[in-house]
Amino acid sequence: MAFYIVRRLREPGGRRRYVVFKVTVKDGSVRRGTSLSGLCSRYNYEYLDELIPRACISSRYLGRFMDEREFVDAMKELINGCPAVLEKGRVMARVLRFVREPAFEEFRSRCPVIVSGGRRLARKMLPSVVTSYTGYYNRSYWRFYAFNDYFCVHIESSDVLLCAPYSSETLDPGAVASLTRDDVALLGHVIAMLSTSMSMKRFKHVTLAISVCEEIIKWARLLAL
Numbered sequence: 623m624a625f626y627i628v629r630r631l632r633e634p635g636g637r638r639r640y641v642v643f644k645v646t647v648k649d650g651s652v653r654r655g656t657s658l659s660g661l662c663s664r665y666n667y668e669y670l671d672e673l674i675p676r677a678c679i680s681s682r683y684l685g686r687f688m689d690e691r692e693f694v695d696a697m698k699e700l701i702n703g704c705p706a707v708l709e710k711g712r713v714m715a716r717v718l719r720f721v722r723e724p725a726f727e728e729f730r731s732r733c734p735v736i737v738s739g740g741r742r743l744a745r746k747m748l749p750s751v752v753t754s755y756t757g758y759y760n761r762s763y764w765r766f767y768a769f770n771d772y773f774c775v776h777i778e779s780s781d782v783l784l785c786a787p788y789s790s791e792t793l794d795p796g797a798v799a800s801l802t803r804d805d806v807a808l809l810g811h812v813i814a815m816l817s818t819s820m821s822m823k824r825f826k827h828v829t830l831a832i833s834v835c836e837e838i839i840k841w842a843r844l845l846a847l
Contacts, residue, residue, distance in 0.1 A: 627645070639658065641668070678703065690721060726747075729785040731787065733786040733790055733793045734798070754766060769827075777805075
């Protein structure tokens with residue numbers, strides 16, 4: 623279950639932004655936090671003022687947690703009640719796409735999380751990347767991203783994002799079983815590339831990610847027997 627909260631926060635340059643955060647628990651730090659970049663690095667988000675003009679965003683929706691139905695109903699009301707939103711269907715489609723995205727907390731608690739439409743999600747996470755690596759395998763580019771609490775591998779050709787925490791204790795056999803043979807082979811290639819990269823081996827995050835990927839591959843092979 624996810625919750626949504628709309629905040630009005632100031633960018634480093636002083637500009638105020640309306641941002642909606644998606645969370646798995648009603649965490650008071652999301653409601654009280656004042657650092658836009660800090661909150662965006664921890665929680666999945668959408669800039670609401672890029673969808674709906676600020677003049678149409680009612681203050682009665684600010685600073686309170688909403689469940690999925692409440693949030694979707696609130697967005698419908700704001701979109702339909704704003705004459706300045708000309709392409710209402712397109713804007714609502716973007717809201718629903720955000721609703722379908724996972725909360726970032728899932729990447730810290732489930733191993734692995736597999737997401738379609740990963741390119742858009744990866745772009746939102748880029749500001750909080752610790753280190754990254756780009757490789758090429760089987761006629762497709764892939765990108766490895768290490769964050770403080772989890773890592774992700776984005777497969778360009780399929781636009782799939784695979785994320786996991788730096789521990790296999792929360793490994794989900796069902797999610798592992800959904801990996802294709804090509805996915806497993808790619809993870810093996812990722813391990814090989816990261817293991818031989820001197821610039822990457824100095825990061826403890828990379829060493830931990832390699833260990834988790836090895837565990838995922840082991841379970842994938844066991845489940846395929």
